[in-house]
Amino acid sequence: MTTTRTTKQWQEADSKHFLHPFTDHQALAAKGARIVERAQGVYVWDTDGNKILDAMSGLWCVNVGYGQRELIDAATRQLETLPFYNAFFNTSTPPAIELAELLTEVAPEGFRHFFFSSSGSESNDTNVRMVRRYWDLIGQPQRQVIIGRNNGYHGSTMAGASLSGMSGMHAQGGLPIPNIVHVEQPHWYELGRDMTPEAFGLKAAQTLEAKILEIGADKVAAFIGEPVQGAGGVIVPPSTYWPEIQRICRKHGILLISDEVICGFGRTGHWFGCQTFGVQPDLITFAKGVTSGYVPLGGVMVGERVAKVLIEQGGDFNHGYTYSGHPVACAVAVANIRLIQRLKLVEHVRDDVGPYLASRFEELRDHPLVGDTQTCGLMGAVQMVKDKASGTPFDGDLAVGMICRAHCFANGLVMRAVGDRMIVAPPLVITRAEIDELVTKARKCLDLTLADVKARGLI
Numbered sequence: 001m002t003t004t005r006t007t008k009q010w011q012e013a014d015s016k017h018f019l020h021p022f023t024d025h026q027a028l029a030a031k032g033a034r035i036v037e038r039a040q041g042v043y044v045w046d047t048d049g050n051k052i053l054d055a056m057s058g059l060w061c062v063n064v065g066y067g068q069r070e071l072i073d074a075a076t077r078q079l080e081t082l083p084f085y086n087a088f089f090n091t092s093t094p095p096a097i098e099l100a101e102l103l104t105e106v107a108p109e110g111f112r113h114f115f116f117s118s119s120g121s122e123s124n125d126t127n128v129r130m131v132r133r134y135w136d137l138i139g140q141p142q143r144q145v146i147i148g149r150n151n152g153y154h155g156s157t158m159a160g161a162s163l164s165g166m167s168g169m170h171a172q173g174g175l176p177i178p179n180i181v182h183v184e185q186p187h188w189y190e191l192g193r194d195m196t197p198e199a200f201g202l203k204a205a206q207t208l209e210a211k212i213l214e215i216g217a218d219k220v221a222a223f224i225g226e227p228v229q230g231a232g233g234v235i236v237p238p239s240t241y242w243p244e245i246q247r248i249c250r251k252h253g254i255l256l257i258s259d260e261v262i263c264g265f266g267r268t269g270h271w272f273g274c275q276t277f278g279v280q281p282d283l284i285t286f287a288k289g290v291t292s293g294y295v296p297l298g299g300v301m302v303g304e305r306v307a308k309v310l311i312e313q314g315g316d317f318n319h320g321y322t323y324s325g326h327p328v329a330c331a332v333a334v335a336n337i338r339l340i341q342r343l344k345l346v347e348h349v350r351d352d353v354g355p356y357l358a359s360r361f362e363e364l365r366d367h368p369l370v371g372d373t374q375t376c377g378l379m380g381a382v383q384m385v386k387d388k389a390s391g392t393p394f395d396g397d398l399a400v401g402m403i404c405r406a407h408c409f410a411n412g413l414v415m416r417a418v419g420d421r422m423i424v425a426p427p428l429v430i431t432r433a434e435i436d437e438l439v440t441k442a443r444k445c446l447d448l449t450l451a452d453v454k455a456r457g458l459i
């Protein structure tokens with residue numbers, strides 16, 4: 001223990017002064033926050049000394065696991081040498097240059113230019129400005145509309161929240177901003193069980209074409225989507241979905257943005273999710289896994305089509321952040337990417353732990369509460385339902401997911417609940433033995449949840 005205060009003292013100070021993201025503060029104050037104090041590998045410890053298997057990699061980001069010496073040393077060295085310098089006014093720094101160069105090694109073919117920010121949200125704001133600038137420069141300024149998807153997640157800034165298709169976010173503060181619209185998500189279990197996944201994948205993708213025709217293709221700038229929806233509940237699209245999206249974007253000349261904030265840097269078993277699904281986007285959003293979350297960094301990979309116009313015809317692009325190319329963040333990203341390469345973590349996910357997680361999750365389908373499971377690389381979802389045979393969901397107000405999440409915490413496992421879908425995205429360094437522990441704990445928590453819903457007469 002390294003703590004200097006009791007858990008209760010931390011909790012009191014926390015609810016007095018700290019406004020948390022996406023949080024009901026009265027409910028939090030009543031319960032008290034769990035105070036996470038230290039971590040190693042795939043485990044975190046709270047101030048009560050509980051050891052918890054972090055099956056969410058912090059928040060989808062700690063891909064190389066906690067406590068990696070190379071990243072710590074890279075940050076320390078850079079803090080000592082040059083903690084900050086900007087990249088405005090004809091200046092640059094070695095770590096930012098090195099990172100941009102290194103990214104050409106791991107990015108999908110055709111990506112040779114990189115813009116840096118400090119988060120996924122900022123990166124998507126950059127995308128909105130960059131695609132509109134692109135269309136301005138090529139003489140089609142009327143192409144303003146960007147199309148996202150229901151239940152997609154692209155961040156929480158004004159543009160990020162607008163691109164997201166989360167009704168709870170749009171209900172607050174007059175969102176989405178103008179010229180951002182949404183189409184259907186490829187969530188087969190919820191929306192398409194009356195057809196094959198393949199047929200539904202095409203149908204979901206074709207809602208994009210219908211929307212383009214409704215708006216007029218000459219007004220549409222871009223489509224944005226996550227290869228696998230993360231915050232929406234680890235929704236793995238049917239195999240037919242992305243090729244059809246690609247076809248539609250090409251047919252109408254629309255830019256395709258792959259938001260790889262979660263899927264990037266190995267999560268799906270390739271360096272980028274678009275490679276897993278065989279898609280060639282024009283722009284790629286990244287953040288989270290680029291530094292394994294050790295320090296904040298995000299950015300946009302800019303493909304040739306847009307880069308050429310911006311660079312050769314653009315003049316000043318009046319956009320950027322104080323921390324664009326932050327030297328400490330970039331130094332950590334370089335160390336992180338080299339570590340992913342050295343430990344062969346992408347191959348580890350693709351050939352070993354990804355398929356292993358898939359087979360262990362499939363076993364959970366025999367559980368009375370489980371209607372379906374899905375995985376892609378090291379992302380997984382367990383869909384809990386009221387009636388297994390018909391797939392009938394629980395009434396949303398019952399918050400069965402929250403009941404299960406509480407059991408998980410109490411039993412040493414972080415699983416997140418999205419409605420009644422329990423999701424995981426463990427660090428890429430996880431071993432088969434640790435996956436066994438994860439699945440054993442998950443099953444136990446499903447049992448405890450089942451006992452609860454039975455006791456309350458909900459099933």
Ligand SMILES: *Cc1c(COP(=O)(O)O)cnc(C)c1O
Pocket residue numbers: 060118119120121122153154155156226230231259260261262287288298
């Ligand atoms: C987390 C996330 C974002 C937002 O990133 P922040 O760093 O929280 O701003 C954007 N897109 C996707 C796909 C994400 O998962």
